[in-house]
Amino acid sequence: MADYLGELFSLDGKVALVTGGSSGIGRAMARALAGAGARVVLMARGEQQLARASADLRAAGCTAAWVSADLGDRAALELGARQAAAKFGEPDIVVSCAAINLRPPMDALTLAEWDETMAVNLTAPFLLGQRFGPGMAARGWGRIINIVSQQALRAFGNSGAYGASKGGLASLTRSQSEAWAASGVCCNAVSPGFVITPLTREAASDPGRSAALAARTMIGRNGQASDFEGIAVFLASRASDYVTGQVFCVDGGFSAT
Numbered sequence: 001m002a003d004y005l006g007e008l009f010s011l012d013g014k015v016a017l018v019t020g021g022s023s024g025i026g027r028a029m030a031r032a033l034a035g036a037g038a039r040v041v042l043m044a045r046g047e048q049q050l051a052r053a054s055a056d057l058r059a060a061g062c063t064a065a066w067v068s069a070d071l072g073d074r075a076a077l078e079l080g081a082r083q084a085a086a087k088f089g090e091p092d093i094v095v096s097c098a099a100i101n102l103r104p105p106m107d108a109l110t111l112a113e114w115d116e117t118m119a120v121n122l123t124a125p126f127l128l129g130q131r132f133g134p135g136m137a138a139r140g141w142g143r144i145i146n147i148v149s150q151q152a153l154r155a156f157g158n159s160g161a162y163g164a165s166k167g168g169l170a171s172l173t174r175s176q177s178e179a180w181a182a183s184g185v186c187c188n189a190v191s192p193g194f195v196i197t198p199l200t201r202e203a204a205s206d207p208g209r210s211a212a213l214a215a216r217t218m219i220g221r222n223g224q225a226s227d228f229e230g231i232a233v234f235l236a237s238r239a240s241d242y243v244t245g246q247v248f249c250v251d252g253g254f255s256a257t
Contacts, residue, residue: 020098024197121165137183193251218253
């Protein structure tokens with residue numbers, strides 16, 4: 001049984017690129033992929049956080065490296081993608097988790113905030129897909145995993161540009177699947193509920209709001225980054241060979257209420 005499960009979920013020999021991999025959900029997913037055997041490259045802006053996260057993976061016996069890049073800057077992202085591919089080779093798995101969470105009321109949302117949100121949350125995953133997806137298709141195997149949000153499915157909490165970017169990312173996932181799934185590249189999205197991470201620090205610091213969000217789940221609690229380790233390995237491994245173009249809600253039942 002152990003051998004069967006190991007073979008089903010093994011990522012030995014695979015290379016994974018995880019944006020936003022230095023903290024929160026991205027870091028948990030990177031840890032899971034590395035633990036399953038992948039060589040992992042973390043990409044984000046903060047060099048100190050990246051270095052710590054990468055060192056933690058290596059201390060656990062994993063193979064990891066990092067690249068600092070501003071995903072909102074197209075030239076910087078292009079350079080970062082080249083640097084990432086130089087670490088362990090072209091990635092077989094790309095996880096787009098990096099995001100910004102600018103959420104002013106809609107009538108106060110500025111064009112600059114809109115543009116910045118779209119650049120990081122939607123354009124960066126598109127560009128990474130364009131950079132690495134065709135290569136995966138040519139090799140006959142690959143995985144693209146995009147992290148979206150409940151705001152991709154419903155509006156609440158000043159969803160504004162953030163919700164629009166995540167809705168676009170869910171649609172982009174389907175477009176990527178349509179383009180490359182027949183060549184063995186499965187493309188899926190993960191939609192978290194309310195998860196306590198640096199990105200949700202403001203809401204998490206409000207006990208009343210945090211409790212209200214937990215009460216909306218079926219499980220009765222808000223999410224933790226570690227709740228995303230299993231879905232990461234499943235969607236990255238051969239266990240999901242016939243799964244593509246989907247949005248998986250990992251939210252304790254939040255989206256079902």
